[in-house]
Amino acid sequence: MAENVNNFPPLPKFLKIKPCFYQNIDEEIPAPHKQLVRRVYTLWLMYSATLCVNVISCIAWWAGGGSATNFGFSLLWVILFSPCSYTCWFRPLYKAFRADSSFNFMAFFFIFFLQCVLAVIQTVGISGWGTCGWIATVMFFSYNVGSAIVMLIATLLFTVVTVLMALVLIKVHTLYRGGGGSLGRAQEEWSSGLWKSAPVREAGFNAVAQSAQGPTLPQYPTTVPSYPDNSHW
Numbered sequence: 001m002a003e004n005v006n007n008f009p010p011l012p013k014f015l016k017i018k019p020c021f022y023q024n025i026d027e028e029i030p031a032p033h034k035q036l037v038r039r040v041y042t043l044w045l046m047y048s049a050t051l052c053v054n055v056i057s058c059i060a061w062w063a064g065g066g067s068a069t070n071f072g073f074s075l076l077w078v079i080l081f082s083p084c085s086y087t088c089w090f091r092p093l094y095k096a097f098r099a100d101s102s103f104n105f106m107a108f109f110f111i112f113f114l115q116c117v118l119a120v121i122q123t124v125g126i127s128g129w130g131t132c133g134w135i136a137t138v139m140f141f142s143y144n145v146g147s148a149i150v151m152l153i154a155t156l157l158f159t160v161v162t163v164l165m166a167l168v169l170i171k172v173h174t175l176y177r178g179g180g181g182s183l184g185r186a187q188e189e190w191s192s193g194l195w196k197s198a199p200v201r202e203a204g205f206n207a208v209a210q211s212a213q214g215p216t217l218p219q220y221p222t223t224v225p226s227y228p229d230n231s232h233w
Helices: 031-064 068-099 102-124 132-140 145-178 183-192 199-214
Strands: none
Touching: 031 068, 031 145, 068 102, 102 132, 102 145, 132 145
């Protein structure tokens, strides 16, 4: 089998920097969970876009008489949180559904919970923290209405993203516990080293599939997640 070539993030070919990850939801994620993984990926895109809109809103905040510190922090947040959120919580969820990895599920729950807390803080909008949340926006209406309206756009986006993150956390946790997942399973993967060696988990399946199907092989093992999903979320 030829190794999968990294394809994310999609970068122009003339750059010497190459993509860091291989991502193919259609091939690697079991059918029952493709839609959920796509929605979480869309949520990551929404969060990154919200951080970019927040930069524009902070410029309007600054132009209306606010502090330049907010603009500086907003740039830092978009540079820091956009790639880190993909690496730290979307990739663990992707790998968790791809290989039925309890360790990656636990990593997702822990990091994504912190992400939800951060999103709540950003939605609240404490002045001087570089986010146009509710407190900063409502208070600024008395200083500059035009700037406050631009700030309100980022505030509403932060609010929507925060609510969606909470729903995703509840949804994934319900699926995981419904499928028999537990902290004990994650500890077993950690002690055995399976959490960091996906090829080991898939080796047995690939050997059988190669003889039966030729060169066309699935990218996930036979023991795919069987988490029940009785809702139409």
